[in-house]
Amino acid sequence: MPPGLPPSRFGISVLGFLLLLVVATAACPSIGKLIARSGNKQLKPVEPAPPPAAPHVLIFALDGVGYDQFNEAISLGASPNVDAVLGKPYRENGFFEHGYSIPNAVSVLPSTTVDAWAASFTGTPPAVNGVTGNEWFERETSTFFAPAPVSLPKVGGQTAEVYSEDLIGKQIKVPTLFEKIRGPSFVSLNGVYRGASVFTSVDVSSFGALTISYLESEIGADTAPEQKAYAKLDLDSVPLVVNLLKKRGIPDVQVVYFPGIDLYTHIADRALHDQVEYFKTLIDPAVGQIVDEYRKEGAFDSTYVIFISDHGHTPVLKDERHALAAKSDACAPKLLTSLGFRMRPLKINPSADDYTAALAYQGAMAYVYLANREICSPGQRCDWSRPPRFKEDVMTVARAFYEANVNGEWSSGLKGTLDLIFARTPTPTGASALAYMIFDGDRLISIEQYLDRHPRPDLIQLERRIRWLSAGPWGNHAGDVLLLSKSGLNRPIEDRYYFSRPYNSWHGSPSLQDSHITFAIANSKSSGRALKAIITQIGDSEPSPLDLTPLVLTLLKSESSGGASTLR
Numbered sequence: 001m002p003p004g005l006p007p008s009r010f011g012i013s014v015l016g017f018l019l020l021l022v023v024a025t026a027a028c029p030s031i032g033k034l035i036a037r038s039g040n041k042q043l044k045p046v047e048p049a050p051p052p053a054a055p056h057v058l059i060f061a062l063d064g065v066g067y068d069q070f071n072e073a074i075s076l077g078a079s080p081n082v083d084a085v086l087g088k089p090y091r092e093n094g095f096f097e098h099g100y101s102i103p104n105a106v107s108v109l110p111s112t113t114v115d116a117w118a119a120s121f122t123g124t125p126p127a128v129n130g131v132t133g134n135e136w137f138e139r140e141t142s143t144f145f146a147p148a149p150v151s152l153p154k155v156g157g158q159t160a161e162v163y164s165e166d167l168i169g170k171q172i173k174v175p176t177l178f179e180k181i182r183g184p185s186f187v188s189l190n191g192v193y194r195g196a197s198v199f200t201s202v203d204v205s206s207f208g209a210l211t212i213s214y215l216e217s218e219i220g221a222d223t224a225p226e227q228k229a230y231a232k233l234d235l236d237s238v239p240l241v242v243n244l245l246k247k248r249g250i251p252d253v254q255v256v257y258f259p260g261i262d263l264y265t266h267i268a269d270r271a272l273h274d275q276v277e278y279f280k281t282l283i284d285p286a287v288g289q290i291v292d293e294y295r296k297e298g299a300f301d302s303t304y305v306i307f308i309s310d311h312g313h314t315p316v317l318k319d320e321r322h323a324l325a326a327k328s329d330a331c332a333p334k335l336l337t338s339l340g341f342r343m344r345p346l347k348i349n350p351s352a353d354d355y356t357a358a359l360a361y362q363g364a365m366a367y368v369y370l371a372n373r374e375i376c377s378p379g380q381r382c383d384w385s386r387p388p389r390f391k392e393d394v395m396t397v398a399r400a401f402y403e404a405n406v407n408g409e410w411s412s413g414l415k416g417t418l419d420l421i422f423a424r425t426p427t428p429t430g431a432s433a434l435a436y437m438i439f440d441g442d443r444l445i446s447i448e449q450y451l452d453r454h455p456r457p458d459l460i461q462l463e464r465r466i467r468w469l470s471a472g473p474w475g476n477h478a479g480d481v482l483l484l485s486k487s488g489l490n491r492p493i494e495d496r497y498y499f500s501r502p503y504n505s506w507h508g509s510p511s512l513q514d515s516h517i518t519f520a521i522a523n524s525k526s527s528g529r530a531l532k533a534i535i536t537q538i539g540d541s542e543p544s545p546l547d548l549t550p551l552v553l554t555l556l557k558s559e560s561s562g563g564a565s566t567l568r
């Protein structure tokens with residue numbers, strides 16, 4: 001590994017896993033073996049494919065492509081392959097000749113990759129499925145999970161386990177979409193694939209160019225080489241998927257995931273503009289190749305094509321003032337140690353186990369996990385299965401972050417960087433966690449009450465989404481105190497902060513730009529209106545990633561012959 005390469009730069013999207021593999025291979029030959037196992041991996045006996053006329057669902061999972069960027073990419077014929085699937089656009093919001101693009105779909109919180117895809121492919125919120133972010137700490141077992149590491153300064157072997165060991169699948173506490181489908185389901189690249197018949201992963205050992213282009217970005221070269229390298233990752237999966245479809249037939253469900261577009265956006269100079277260009281020139285032709293195979297197999301008319309994303313992107317300033325995790329004495333750890341907490345080392349498996357505070361980062365959010373300090377002595381393993389004390393541990397920390405934000409006390413680098421501080425009464429391990437409340441400088445009040453007093457229309461569905469994240473059997477995976485940094489397009493870029501190393505763009509917040517996702521459905525034998533009618537049956541008036549799984553199950557149950565045409 002080249003000296004000075006900060007690997008956590010890769011720790012953002014699921015693409016990060018792949019890049020980490022490339023970097024890690026040089027130091028650890030055993031990881032190279034995992035890489036060699038890429039291709040189409042059969043995970044269980046594959047059921048015979050349904051007949052071409054039976055209903056099928058083809059999901060294009062677009063990492064980090066927010067609603068506005070998707071719309072821009074498909075406007076004015078710029079993405080002819082996607083246009084051909086949706087049909088002619090109508091003037092009315094979201095309607096196409098053969099498609100409907102939900103105008104108000106909002107992601108879960110945090111608006112980050114791993115938890116959003118877990119919610120999409122289970123139909124359950126983070127506090128129920130157990131996956132609360134790109135990384136989290138499980139206090140029951142004192143285990144740190146980082147399928148897409150953000151806070152870690154050193155690379156562990158764990159990222160490889162997403163592909164080799166089904167790391168995310170093992171932590172999801174509820175059934176996945178793929179376990180609910182009787183017929184075959186194929187997943188390409190997405191880290192949530194437990195229960196699928198076949199998993200497609202690319203041969204990342206051929207991606208030496210990625211590390212090189214990464215170094216070029218560090219010295220300030222233009223981003224064209226990165227675009228090429230990330231494109232290779234996204235595009236190399238396409239022939240594998242096409243070959244699989246030729247060999248096995250069209251499955252009930254096929255997920256085609258594009259992770260490269262997200263990482264590219266994090267580093268692109270003009271993040272949102274460059275993302276749209278990437279979509280038009282690279283994603284759109286890839287969509288065309290997959291859809292052509294459906295046409296060749298005679299299954300296109302009976303296929304519902306879904307375009308969905310996990311979050312958007314908000315441009316930020318790439319410097320150590322705004323990247324709150326950029327320094328080793330970074331702001332949040334400094335505050336906690338000033339208060340007398342012992343920090344969990346930033347490693348997957350630290351040798352010390354007497355720590356009393358842990359952190360997990362999600363871009364615009366940070367989770368702070370606290371032990372009951374009364375029962376934890378230096379040099380002795382701390383019992384994390386016991387909850388922290390409300391007043392002495394939780395409220396002490398919430399108040400200190402509040403003060404740091406107001407006047408720089410405890411940690412001067414935090415002054416003016418935070419938007420809101422959440423905390424709650426801890427519950428014993430095994431009991432359902434309570435919903436987070438907001439610390440107003442004096443006490444905890446409910447989000448509803450807070451918003452009554454301080455209206456914040458810029459924080460989309462804050463109460464419901466914080467409840468999804470925090471209230472439930474695994475809600476304690478989101479920490480004991482939650483920090484929300486200042487974020488959102490409505491603030492000047494100088495006033496946006498994020499918990500990670502420096503990037504050009506981040507997400508994770510409840511702002512509209514981070515939260516408003518792509519969620520469109522198309523079928524060549526259906527009208528946009530009929531497709532909207534199907535979606536309206538699912539969930540409530542506020543569509544979200546949680547609706548994807550019930551939607552797919554509903555679509556698969558539609559009549560096999562001419563079912564789609566009856567929806568006109």
Ligand SMILES: [Zn+2]
Pocket residue numbers: 013014063064112113114262310311
């Ligand atoms: Zn993502």
